[in-house]
Amino acid sequence: MPRGFTFRVRRVPAVIAVALAVVVGLAASVAPTHAQDRAALTRHLSNRRSDFRLRVQAAFGLGNLRDARAVPALSGALHDPNPAVRAAAATALGRIASPRALPALRTARRDSSAAVRMQVGRSISSIEEARAAAAAAESSTPGSSRSRRYGAAPTISIMPRADRIQWPRVRYVVTLGDMENRSNFEGNGLETTLRAEVTRALRVLRGVAVMQSEIHLDDRARREMRRRRLPSLRLDGSIAEVQRNRRGRDVSVRCEISLMLLDGRRRSLRGELRGAATGTEPRRRDRAQRAEQEKRLAERALQGAVRSAMSNASQALERAANH
Numbered sequence: 001m002p003r004g005f006t007f008r009v010r011r012v013p014a015v016i017a018v019a020l021a022v023v024v025g026l027a028a029s030v031a032p033t034h035a036q037d038r039a040a041l042t043r044h045l046s047n048r049r050s051d052f053r054l055r056v057q058a059a060f061g062l063g064n065l066r067d068a069r070a071v072p073a074l075s076g077a078l079h080d081p082n083p084a085v086r087a088a089a090a091t092a093l094g095r096i097a098s099p100r101a102l103p104a105l106r107t108a109r110r111d112s113s114a115a116v117r118m119q120v121g122r123s124i125s126s127i128e129e130a131r132a133a134a135a136a137a138e139s140s141t142p143g144s145s146r147s148r149r150y151g152a153a154p155t156i157s158i159m160p161r162a163d164r165i166q167w168p169r170v171r172y173v174v175t176l177g178d179m180e181n182r183s184n185f186e187g188n189g190l191e192t193t194l195r196a197e198v199t200r201a202l203r204v205l206r207g208v209a210v211m212q213s214e215i216h217l218d219d220r221a222r223r224e225m226r227r228r229r230l231p232s233l234r235l236d237g238s239i240a241e242v243q244r245n246r247r248g249r250d251v252s253v254r255c256e257i258s259l260m261l262l263d264g265r266r267r268s269l270r271g272e273l274r275g276a277a278t279g280t281e282p283r284r285r286d287r288a289q290r291a292e293q294e295k296r297l298a299e300r301a302l303q304g305a306v307r308s309a310m311s312n313a314s315q316a317l318e319r320a321a322n323h
Contacts (some may be wrong), residue, residue, distance in 0.1 A: 009280040017162050037064055042073040043091075052082040059085060063092025064300075068100060073103035078120075083113040090116060094123025099131050124206050165226045171207035175214055175264060183255075185242035186297055194237050194257065201310035202235075208317065231321035232264030242298050252280040253294055255301035259309050261320040270320035275309025277301045318319050 044050065044058035059077055062070040070092070077089035090108060093101040105127070108120045179195040202217045209230075211217055225232060241256040254276065262269040279297040284290045 038062065038067060038070060041065075043047045043071065045073055045077050045085075052080075052085055055080065055082070055085045056088040059088035059092045063088075063095040066096050067200070068096060068098040071096060071098050071100045073182065075101060078104055078108045078111075083116050085109075086111060086113065086116045090119040090123050092143065094119075094277050097131075099108055099127060102127055125203070125217040126200070135156040161237045165209050165221070165224075167209075167228065169207060170209045170224075170228070170230060171228050172321055173209045173211065173217075173221070173225055173264070174202055174317070175217065175232070175234050177232050177234045177235045177262070181239045183239050184243040185239075185244075190239055190242075190298065190302060192304065193299050193302055194239060197257065197306040197311070198235065198237055201306055201313065205314055205317070233270065233317065233320055234262040234264050234267065236262060239302065242301075246283060249282055250280050251283040251297070253297035253301050254278040254280050255298060255305045257302070257305045257309055261316060263323075270323045271316045273309040273313060273316055275305040275307070275311075277304025277308055279304070 041058045041061045045055050045062065047055070055077070059074060061076055074089045074092050074096070078086050080086050080089065084107070090105065093105060100126065105120050105124050109117055109124075111117050111120065176195060176199065179191045179198070181190045181194075199210060199212070202208055209220070209221075224230070235256060235263050237259045239255065240258050241254075243254045245252045245254065255278075256276040257274070259273040259275075260269060261273070262268065265269055279301040281293060281297060
């Protein structure tokens with residue numbers, strides 16, 4: 001495997017099969033940046049004689065590339081004999097968010113593993129939301145779809161209208177509030193990444209209706225909330241600290257975040273979620289490349305910090321709603 005991105009989080013949620021959780025806990029996910037690395041990862045993924053943990057890493061690495069050219073290899077990995085590899089492949093296809101992956105994912109909804117089926121469902125939802133967001137963006141700004149041809153997911157997915165929310169299944173309504181970068185790190189768009197990752201994490205929680213902002217709380221939503229007596233919460237987020245560290249030939253960036261759960265009406269504090277993660281790569285030699293590398297590591301560490309913070313989100317929402 002090529003030497004690449006190392007990922008550490010304070011807490012890892014048990015989202016998929018136990019075998020895959022062990023892999024995530026023990027091994028680093030890979031995020032290479034060159035075409036030759038994509039080819040190497042594809043070879044590792046297709047080698048079913050190798051240790052399944054290497055294939056899981058390869059699937060994660062291809063997903064982190066967010067390159068639609070990896071879709072055929074990942075689609076093939078949905079038939080891997082190991083469920084951890086199949087779940088990792090489904091996760092990676094969701095990160096790439098290419099509609100080309102939908103036929104294979106829909107077939108995989110009949111997988112024998114419940115954990116794989118769950119991840120497949122989440123990835124299908126992510127891709128369909130990404131496609132809807134891309135269509136909306138293209139209708140308002142023609143010619144802006146060029147970057148999506150290569151599998152880049154939109155930063156923020158479109159929230160469903162109130163008439164599309166399955167209200168009988170909703171237990172809490174969470175409105176996203178302010179997302180701020182309070183660190184000294186000058187990374188472009190970190191607040192946007194924070195909002196996007198928090199949105200994704202909330203949308204996979206059972207019984208949670210997510211509103212991108214208060215303007216999405218239209219009359220229909222408010223009527224449903226009153227009729228069903230649904231708790232209304234607001235979630236504000238901040239990037240508390242981003243730290244660079246250079247050790248030997250490696251460079252690492254650590255990110256800490258704080259998510260505040262507030263009462264939706266009175267804005268009183270109901271709870272707090274904290275998370276941290278560190279990204280590490282071999283340091284680039286060129287100074288300009290190093291600056292770009294640190295920004296990329298900061299973004300990936302931020303994504304991991306959100307996953308770390310949201311690992312206990314279900315319990316925190318329940319406590320906040322019953323406060």
